[in-house]
Amino acid sequence: MSSAPLSPVFDRLLAHFGPLHWWPAESPFEVVIGAILTQNTAWTNVEKAIANLRREEALTPEALRAAPREQLEAWIRPAGFFRQKAERLQLFVDYLFDHHDGDLGRLLAAPLPEARRELLALKGVGPETADSILLYAGGLPSFVVDAYTRRLFGRLGLLDPTAPYESIRTFFMERLPADPDLFNEYHALIVEQCKQLCRKRRPRCADCPLQELCPFANSQH
DNA sequence: GCCCAGGTGGGTA
DNA sequence: TACCCACATGGG
Numbered sequence: 001m002s003s004a005p006l007s008p009v010f011d012r013l014l015a016h017f018g019p020l021h022w023w024p025a026e027s028p029f030e031v032v033i034g035a036i037l038t039q040n041t042a043w044t045n046v047e048k049a050i051a052n053l054r055r056e057e058a059l060t061p062e063a064l065r066a067a068p069r070e071q072l073e074a075w076i077r078p079a080g081f082f083r084q085k086a087e088r089l090q091l092f093v094d095y096l097f098d099h100h101d102g103d104l105g106r107l108l109a110a111p112l113p114e115a116r117r118e119l120l121a122l123k124g125v126g127p128e129t130a131d132s133i134l135l136y137a138g139g140l141p142s143f144v145v146d147a148y149t150r151r152l153f154g155r156l157g158l159l160d161p162t163a164p165y166e167s168i169r170t171f172f173m174e175r176l177p178a179d180p181d182l183f184n185e186y187h188a189l190i191v192e193q194c195k196q197l198c199r200k201r202r203p204r205c206a207d208c209p210l211q212e213l214c215p216f217a218n219s220q221h
Numbered sequence: 222g223c224c225c226a227g228g229t230g231g232g233t234a
Numbered sequence: 235t236a237c238c239c240a241c242a243t244g245g246g
Contacts, residue, residue: 038227042225148227
């Protein structure tokens with residue numbers, strides 16, 4: 001891992017896209033649902049599933065717990081892996097009621113390392129899902145590493161994209177102040193940048209806000 | 222028709 | 235630790 005210019009990358013992305021104020025959800029619990037539904041899934045498909053849940057007024061821990069499994073599967077079907085994800089959602093809310101009186105805020109009121117351990121112990125909640133929940137539902141300074149993060153910073157030559165999750169998360173957290181607003185914007189900007197510029201059909205380098213930092217500028221990127 | 226998407230868990234060497 | 239596979243829908 002390089003000892004990297006993370007601030008210049010952030011500054012350029014912020015200047016280009018402006019503040020994004022993530023996560024696209026109307027409540028902390030909706031963040032949890034989105035974080036589970038988006039596992040290895042395009043966000044456009046997640047939106048369809050969440051729209052179904054909203055229509056059914058099922059975007060609360062109480063409603064998800066009460067819903068018959070097959071009903072829930074049908075609602076979230078557009079997000080793919082619907083049997084797995086229905087189970088994961090209901091395991092999550094079952095845990096929430098068994099241990100926190102159904103109150104997500106109570107789970108997320110614990111110190112960050114403790115809340116993270118608790119989330120990671122849940123079946124269906126891996127490191128990326130846990131960090132997304134901690135940061136975007138809890139406002140806790142836990143940096144989110146996803147496929148976009150690996151792709152972008154791998155291309156910039158700042159990290160090994162195949163490195164383990166925890167080592168990449170540590171790379172960012174050792175080099176950035178533990179500021180939830182910073183982590184929020186940084187990850188959102190990474191996603192926005194990649195959605196626009198890291199696709200298979202690459203746009204022209206001239207349009208890229210990271211052009212000056214990119215080792216592939218004017219060649220393949 | 223084929224490839225891929227904001228992962229995770231379970232299994233094997 | 236490092237691979238492998240299942241899990242499923244919808245858009246390019």
